[in-house]
Amino acid sequence: MNTTLAPTKTINSPPKVGFVSLGCPKAGSDAERILTQLRAEGYEISGSYEDADLVVVNTCGFIDSAVEESLDAIGEAIAKNGKVIVTGCLGAKSGVVEAAHPTVLAVTGPHALEEVMTAVHANLPKLHDPYVDLVPPQGVRLTPNHYAYLKISEGCNHKCSFCIIPSMRGDLVSRPIGDVMNEAENLVKAGVSEILVISQDTSAYGVDVKYRPGFWNGRPVKTRMTELASALGELGVWVRLHYVYPYPHVDEIIPMMADGIILPYLDVPFQHASPRILKAMKRPASSENNLARINAWRDICPDITIRSTFITGFPGETEDDFEMLLDFLQEAQLDRVGCFTYSAVDGATANKLDNHVPEALKKERLSRFMEVQEAISAAKLQKKVGSLQTVLVDEITEDDNGNAIAIGRTKADAPEIDGVVYLDDGVDLLPGDLVEVQITSADGHDLWGGPPNH
Numbered sequence: 001m002n003t004t005l006a007p008t009k010t011i012n013s014p015p016k017v018g019f020v021s022l023g024c025p026k027a028g029s030d031a032e033r034i035l036t037q038l039r040a041e042g043y044e045i046s047g048s049y050e051d052a053d054l055v056v057v058n059t060c061g062f063i064d065s066a067v068e069e070s071l072d073a074i075g076e077a078i079a080k081n082g083k084v085i086v087t088g089c090l091g092a093k094s095g096v097v098e099a100a101h102p103t104v105l106a107v108t109g110p111h112a113l114e115e116v117m118t119a120v121h122a123n124l125p126k127l128h129d130p131y132v133d134l135v136p137p138q139g140v141r142l143t144p145n146h147y148a149y150l151k152i153s154e155g156c157n158h159k160c161s162f163c164i165i166p167s168m169r170g171d172l173v174s175r176p177i178g179d180v181m182n183e184a185e186n187l188v189k190a191g192v193s194e195i196l197v198i199s200q201d202t203s204a205y206g207v208d209v210k211y212r213p214g215f216w217n218g219r220p221v222k223t224r225m226t227e228l229a230s231a232l233g234e235l236g237v238w239v240r241l242h243y244v245y246p247y248p249h250v251d252e253i254i255p256m257m258a259d260g261i262i263l264p265y266l267d268v269p270f271q272h273a274s275p276r277i278l279k280a281m282k283r284p285a286s287s288e289n290n291l292a293r294i295n296a297w298r299d300i301c302p303d304i305t306i307r308s309t310f311i312t313g314f315p316g317e318t319e320d321d322f323e324m325l326l327d328f329l330q331e332a333q334l335d336r337v338g339c340f341t342y343s344a345v346d347g348a349t350a351n352k353l354d355n356h357v358p359e360a361l362k363k364e365r366l367s368r369f370m371e372v373q374e375a376i377s378a379a380k381l382q383k384k385v386g387s388l389q390t391v392l393v394d395e396i397t398e399d400d401n402g403n404a405i406a407i408g409r410t411k412a413d414a415p416e417i418d419g420v421v422y423l424d425d426g427v428d429l430l431p432g433d434l435v436e437v438q439i440t441s442a443d444g445h446d447l448w449g450g451p452p453n454h
């Protein structure tokens with residue numbers, strides 16, 4: 001099947017896209033989704049190469065003759081129009097396309113609606129229509145204006161025995177890096193000072209697409225955590241990574257933290273330290289030597305803040321396992337830690353494990369755990385007294401006497417889950433301001449401070 005679509009009426013000169021579709025019904029259905037999205041965004045579909053502002057060629061790569069037909073179609077579009085985006089099955093072999101036609105603007109594989117649209121937006125921006133574009137470019141957000149969560153993927157490829165997310169949300173699906181970066185840029189343009197990268201497993205970003213390169217600002221960027229962190233670092237705002245598992249490639253982003261490209265903050269959910277329990281939990285990267293890794297990270301970036309979460313009373317956890325966890329805490333000297341008692345989730349495979357820990361023992365271990373960690377966290381915060389910290393102001397409120405005080409966070413504190421800094425003079429401050437603060441006191445969780453040399 002070779003379909004070149006008929007032209008539609010022109011209104012206010014909207015941008016025009018030519019569309020050539022080759023191949024089977026599955027390719028046809030991909031084409032329909034792309035065409036629907038193009039029309040929904042106000043693009044016109046042009047029936048001729050000459051009249052189009054750019055051309056999308058939806059290819060087939062099933063047999064040799066289909067590859068040839070697709071390469072010919074791309075060549076014809078380049079000759080007659082010049083601006084060509086390639087998608088479809090032959091796009092999965094981007095090397096073949098680029099070798100034959102090095103001037104193509106972008107190459108995506110099959111089922112790549114978002115990537116095709118990213119490439120179209122990058123090369124042919126859509127018209128702004130105030131009657132259609134009711135949603136601002138940065139989207140509708142639930143967080144305050146100065147920080148935002150940036151979701152980079154859905155689902156998860158792991159099968160942790162206490163978790164049912166993979167069965168609810170499916171396997172990992174990474175968002176195209178071009179879309180993620182465009183969203184991040186729009187957030188920054190809208191005034192966001194801090195981007196919090198979230199997913200179920202940030203270190204796995206791009207595994208599902210084999211780290212395929214996408215396009216951002218006309219240049220190729222790999223769909224991979226390191227490249228994403230580096231690109232986000234170019235936006236000039238705080239970038240904080242959450243849910244990073246301790247795989248060896250995580251070491252690559254620590255120098256970026258040391259160089260101030262992204263925040264020196266790593267949220268690594270270790271969950272336990274006993275190899276036996278980690279194996280029963282089926283945790284990702286469970287065989288890594290986490291202590292050695294943490295020490296290596298601190299050698300490269302001494303200021304790094306490491307946050308983690310743990311579970312006490314997982315089925316089969318013995319006193320020895322638990323003490324191994326306490327020893328780990330003592331040695332790892334983590335900055336911020338959350339801990340929960342194990343609770344069975346409907347449908348989780350851990351429910352079927354033997355030797356469930358009695359509720360009272362789970363709680364007793366939780367309080368022993370927190371006692372150890374609170375002392376570590378408090379000592380770490382005490383060391384900050386007297387230091388200068390950059391603080392991002394989150395809110396202005398009043399103390400008991402009606403004086404304005406500001407509440408903010410240092411680079412070491414994520415919103416909602418970590419501590420805050422109380423600033424005793426908030427009169428001239430606004431949420432989103434970045435201020436230099438001298439820390440004057442600390443408790444086990446929060447800091448207090450004021451202007452330098454206060």
Ligand code: SF4
Nearest residue numbers: 156158160163165200
């Ligand atoms: S807990 Fe494990 S299975 Fe669940 S989302 Fe996280 S990594 Fe995936």
